[in-house]
Amino acid sequence: MSLGCIRSLCIVLGGTLLAASFAAAEDPALADPRADIATLIPHAIKILEAKEYARFIQELASPASVKNLEKQPGGIEEAAKQYESAAGPVILGILKNMGNQKPVKSPDGKRAIFRAKGSKGGYQITLVKSGDHWYFADSMGK
DSSP, X not given: OOHHHHXXXXXXXXXXXXXXXXXXXXXXXXXXXXXXXXXXXXXXXXXXXXXXXXXXXXXXXXXXXXXXXXXXXXXXXXXXXXXXXXXXXXXXXXXXXXXXOOOEEOTTSSEEEEEOTTOTTOOEEEEEEETTEEEEOSOOBO
């Protein structure tokens, strides 16, 4: 490959990367996985699979929940320890088993409920929209 071809290739690749970064800056769905339920769920699965429970709480719990946890003894770190032994694996299992399931949304479009498929306890996961982002609600219900 000639030096001219390599330069041209570098210019094309650089332009493509630059265009992609501008697109991400303009489109919040590309920049923040919380902007859409379809991107929130895979993002949550990755965080939970990595057992990053404090990160899960800080990024994906509702802002009201985060503020409340920060006021509690031990704060988010203590809540993360509890997630490790209980809620985290349960939520991960439900999310992985959801497949292409569509949530039931509230009339105002600010709540979305996923009912766990084949769950013995009949668990559900509720997402809430705050501003432009979706978050996991305070608790899972039956």
